[in-house]
Amino acid sequence: MDCWVYSVLSWSLPACFLLHCLYFIFADADFTLLWSSVLGGRPEKKLKGLVVWVTGASSGIGEELAYQLAACGSRLILSARRQDELQRVKHNCLERSDLKDEDVLVLPLDLLERTSHEEKTKTALQHFGRIDVLINNGGRSQRSLCLETRVDVFQALMELNFLGTVSITKCVLPHMTQRGSGSVVTVSSVVGLAGAPLATGYAASKHALQGFFNSLRPELADYPNILISTVCPGPVQSHIVNNAFTEQLNKCVDTVGNQEHKMPTSRCVRLMLVGIANGVKEMWIAQQPFLFFYYMWQYAPTFAWFITNLLGRKRVQNFKAGLDADSAYFTKQKTS
Numbered sequence: 321m322d323c324w325v326y327s328v329l330s331w332s333l334p335a336c337f338l339l340h341c342l343y344f345i346f347a348d349a350d351f352t353l354l355w356s357s358v359l360g361g362r363p364e365k366k367l368k369g370l371v372v373w374v375t376g377a378s379s380g381i382g383e384e385l386a387y388q389l390a391a392c393g394s395r396l397i398l399s400a401r402r403q404d405e406l407q408r409v410k411h412n413c414l415e416r417s418d419l420k421d422e423d424v425l426v427l428p429l430d431l432l433e434r435t436s437h438e439e440k441t442k443t444a445l446q447h448f449g450r451i452d453v454l455i456n457n458g459g460r461s462q463r464s465l466c467l468e469t470r471v472d473v474f475q476a477l478m479e480l481n482f483l484g485t486v487s488i489t490k491c492v493l494p495h496m497t498q499r500g501s502g503s504v505v506t507v508s509s510v511v512g513l514a515g516a517p518l519a520t521g522y523a524a525s526k527h528a529l530q531g532f533f534n535s536l537r538p539e540l541a542d543y544p545n546i547l548i549s550t551v552c553p554g555p556v557q558s559h560i561v562n563n564a565f566t567e568q569l570n571k572c573v574d575t576v577g578n579q580e581h582k583m584p585t586s587r588c589v590r591l592m593l594v595g596i597a598n599g600v601k602e603m604w605i606a607q608q609p610f611l612f613f614y615y616m617w618q619y620a621p622t623f624a625w626f627i628t629n630l631l632g633r634k635r636v637q638n639f640k641a642g643l644d645a646d647s648a649y650f651t652k653q654k655t656s
Contacts, residue, residue: 347611348583349591350604357594366597368393371448375429375488376458378405380558381507384589385455386410390417390424392593397444397451399429400458431458431484441491450499453596454492456485456506461564462522465636468567474521476569481525486532501545505596506533510554510606514617514624517632518639521565537601547599551592552614554606555582574642583607 347354372389376382378400386398390413398406398413406426413424425447429440444451459481464473489504496502511519512526530550537548557579564573588605595603604614616624 344611345608348587348605348607349611350602350614353591353595353600353603353605356598356600357591360594360598363388363590363593363597364392367453367593369395370452371395371397371450372453372455373397373399373427373444373451373492374455374457375399375431375485376507377409378402380560381553381556381585381589381592382455382457383409384585385457385592386413387416388586388589388593390414390419393418394453395419395423395448397425397427397448399427399440401428401430403428429458429488431480431488434484434487437487437491441488441495445495451492451495451502453503453505454489456488456504458484459507459525460522461560462519462566463561463564463573463639464518464567465639466520469521470568472569473565473567474524477521477525477565478528481522482528482532485529489536496546497540497543500543503547503549503596504533505547505549505551505592508550508552510552510604510610510614512550512552513614514628516628517636547596547601549595549599549601549603551595551603551605553583553588554610554614555579556588556605557582557585 344351349357367389372394374382374385374389374396377386377398382400386396386409389396396410396413396419398409400406403426406428410424410426413419414421425444427440427444430436441451460477462469462473462477485506489506492502493504496504506529508529509522509526510516511523512530515523533548533550540546540548561573561579566573583606591605592603594600604611606614613624613627616627
């Protein structure tokens, strides 16, 4: 019997390892999330009827979240600064689902106006009676060199991306602890785990979010039905570059560039909903080779630093030459 078990293990373990290696080549998310997408509960069942508050819902990932959540039957609170854009998103949600007008609340919100967050939360609770899921998606990126960037840009990034998110979370969390259940899902970034040139302030704000929510999670150990989850996407097709901070507060990005090399927004959001439905605490979502770098930063940081320095130098050179810092590099790689 022992010989039989040994024989099975001797070929099954290498076969399993090889299968995972092959799977990783084509993977666009970490193994926990991918296995949840294959073996876990479906968002259409798990999220149906839940009240979900999405910040940054007027475009990009937030807009796509609204559409896919509506298709799942979730009731929605849509927040961003631009009310007209939120109304457009609401109209599309109603057209693409069986939701009624009262199932989608447009709630304009400015993350920088923290004194208004408590009242906004009360409005949401008065409308639906509860908030089951908070998705902290609002924020802005950055495209500028540290030596050329004013300190007030760094302050704005921390005020918006970090403190704005913390403020909304602190307003919603007491409601969830009182009920004993809920989910707080925060969209971080690959640069929340690793550094990236041209994004020093943005990376700092996302690192701060990682530290905050990783510390908050064990504080809520007495509430096992409250999920604290962070989402770390790599490059995703969205408008985040269009609205990125530059070296000055009111200066726009000169070159947005081609986004063909980035992950489709719909795929990123689908994986996010799978993770929420299955209680995944941290989601790495990226196409190769970005996913590979996630694992390198986690398990082989010395090698990761070497690769990051090589790629980072090229990214900075493209930026200084007036080229798109991202797509110009990838186009060169594909054609060389």
